[in-house]
Amino acid sequence: MAEAGKFYLFLFMFSLHHTSLNIVGFCSHLKSWITATQVTMVSIPEYYEGKNILLTGATGFVGKVLLEKLLRSCPKVKAVYVLVRKKARQTAEARIEEITSCKLFDRLREEQPDFKEKIIVVESELTQPELDLSNPIKEEFIECINIIFHCAATVRFNETLRDAVQLNVVATQQLLSLAQRMKNLEVFMHVSTAYAYCNRKQIEEVVYPPPVDPKKLIDSLEWMDDDLVNDITPKLLGKRPNTYTYTKALAESVVQEEGAKLNIAIVRPSIIGASWKEPFPGWIDNFNGPSGIFIAAGKGILRTMRASNDALADLVPIDVVVNTTLAAAWYSAINRPRKVMVYNCTTGGTNPFHWSEVEYHVISTFKRNPLEQAFRRPNVNLTSNHLLYHYWIAVSHKAPAFLYDTYLRITGRSPRMMKTITRLHKSMMFLEYFTSNSWTWSTENMTMLMNQLTPEDKKTFNFDVRQLHWAEYMENYCLGTKKYVLNEEMSGLPAARKHLNKLRNIRYGFNTILVILIWRIFIARSQMARNIWYFVVSLCYKFLSYFRASSTMRY
Known part of the structure; x- marks a missing residue:
């Protein structure tokens, strides 16, 4: 409707300024306008048709899902060149063959049996010159x-600064x-992270000034020893x-300045x-x-965790990230x-979900669908109190482990x-910072991008997290860890x-034996302790009797 309005406005303005209508000129302008309109309406699969893609990080989580989605949803893409470094016992080709043979590519393998012909593996070391x-x-x-x-990056939170700079910036x-x-x-x-500027509470969709000059830091690291x-x-x-967050901020600055x-x-x-949702829920x-x-x-190993119950758990599904990336490149x-x-590919501003809710859904799912050979029944306490956290660590973690x-x-x-x-x-310890704090990300560009998609592209490349039902997603997530991580x-x-x-x-x-031991060792030997014990039991009995009587009268 908006395009039609522009067209009629064009005709109206043209007629006002050209009383003597030049048919040839009019047709020329009309043709140009129609061509421009058609270009903006090119669908995402149509845009990728015949394109040659260069992909880094294909062996990583984001990279491999992007590779699968690109080949499956844009089947006429010409070729995807993947830059992969070889490992000590595995060639670059063997690494990609292992990835494309996994469960993730089952759907693509069924729909397009010859998809591997479009993948061109190139051995590379990204940190080296050229x-x-x-x-x-x-x-x-x-x-x-x-x-x-x-997409290539190190996502390890405990990476040394030297290695993180090499892998994420250089x-x-x-x-x-x-x-x-x-x-x-x-x-x-460029795939970055929403936490690149986590030193801010309000994060806009802009590249902020870097914490230091990336070039100066890279030069300094060349002569510094590891201790320094x-x-x-x-x-x-x-x-x-x-x-990780530090070097991703530096990388964004490099992308803006040098690109x-x-x-x-x-x-x-x-x-x-x-x-x-894709290629199937919970992968x-x-x-x-x-x-x-x-x-x-x-597994019942984790029993307590330092987190704020009210803090936003800004989880975002991997297919939402990939769909956003493909759509953003198209736009x-x-x-x-x-x-x-x-x-800012986040969920907190449009479909908030808190860590207390995460804990509830994880425990509920694993009680209904338990993992094999669990150590204890699933149960987790979240606390932001320092002393209480260390108490539960000692009682619920270290003592049972010992x-x-x-x-x-x-x-x-x-042992x-x-x-x-x-x-x-x-x-x-590495996650505490993210489970104890909340951020606000602006998402105007995400909304704009969503509005630019055709109805068909909105279905194929869906990244509207307002449609995300957290209870269903968390159940699929937990079952996914059971099926695909633990096999x-x-x-x-x-x-x-x-x-x-x-x-x-x-x-x-165990609890029954513990109560008996406490009775035999402490209560049975002390008249005062017995009196206190009888008083507590009597009080509980009276409370239960009163509650039962009230319930009977109500009905």
């Missing part, structure tokens, strides 16, 4: 690449250097919790979780972020905006639970439920 590419490969990229998706620099020479490059998409780097890291980080002549867009996802393949915490809670390529487009390891030693097996608890505490079959649920009932009976038995 990405460690041969001259023929570089020339090929310069001539044919149309779109770059830069690699981005090297890729930009090559991109500037590409003759047919239409858009450079470790000493200055806390001072450099300031209010940021880790090197000034390129058509650039940045997507900032918050805490990325399992898939919402997840790693222990990173909240997934490991959910599994630990389901920037078609419209070529004058500024760097930044998209007792279990003692049992393992007595039975001739190697392992204390090591597991120690690793869990380290992971929780547990759903057919094993009856046995898992039986095991959970056994743990419940053990807990009741």
Whole structure:
């Protein structure tokens, strides 16, 4: 309707200023207007048709899902060049073959059996000059690449500053250097994080000034030894919790400054979780972020966690992130905006969900659908109180772990639970900052992008998180960790439920024995203790009697 209005306005203004109508000129203007309108209405799959894509980070969580979605939803894409570094015992080709053979690609494999023919694996080292590419490969990229998706990054919160700068900043620099020479490059998409500026409470869709000059920091790290780097890291980080968020902010600055002549867009996802809908609900393949915490809670190992019940858990499904990224590249390529487009891909502002709700849904799901060989029944207490947190750590984590390891030693097996608890505490320590604070992200660009999509694209590349039903999503997420991370079959649920009932009976038995011991050791030997005990029991009995009588009278 808006386009029709523009058309009629065009006719009206034309008739006012041209009383002597030039038919040839009118037709020429009309043709130009129609052509421009048709260009803006090109669908996302139509835009990607015949395009050559360069993708980094294809072995990572975001990269592999983007690769699958791109090939499945844009089947006429010409080729996807994936930059992959080889590992000690695995070639780049073998790594991509392993990824494309996993469960994630089942749907694509069924719909397009020959999809691998479009994937061109290129061995590369992003932190090296010229990405460690041969001259023929570089020339090929310069001539044919149309779109770059830069997803490669280290997401480890405990990465050293030197390594984080190399992987998140220097690699981005090297890729930009090559991109500037590409003759047919239409858009450079950079995947960042919504927490790049977590030192702010209100985060707009703009690139903020970097905490330090990236070039000066890179130069300084070349002559500093590791001890000096470790000493200055806390001072450099300031209010940021880790090197990941710090270097992602530096990378955004590099993208804006060194890619000034390129058509650039940045997507900032918050805490990325399992898939919402595609390629199927609940897909997840790693222990990173909240997934490991959910599994630990389901196993009964995690019993307490430092978090604010009212803090927003800004989880965003991986397919929402990927759909946003593909749509943002389409929009920037078609419209070529004058500024760097930044998209805060978050949920807190449009569909808020709190950590207390996360805890409830995780525990509820794992009680109905327990994990196999659980250590204890799932139950987690969230607290922001420092003393209470350490009390629960000692009572609920360390003491049971010590007792279990003692049992393992007595039975001739190697103790392992204390090591597991120690690793869990380290992971929780890295997440405390994000579970105890909330941020407000503006999402005007996300809303604008959504409004630009055709009705069909809104279905195929859906990133409208207002439609996200959290209870259903969390259940699928938890079941996804069971099926795809732990590789547990759903057919094993009856046995898992039986095991959970056994743990419940053990807990009741232990509590009964504990009460008897307390009675025998403390209460039975003291008249005052017995009097207090009888008073408490009598009070409870009277309360229950009163409650029962009230209920009877009501009915």
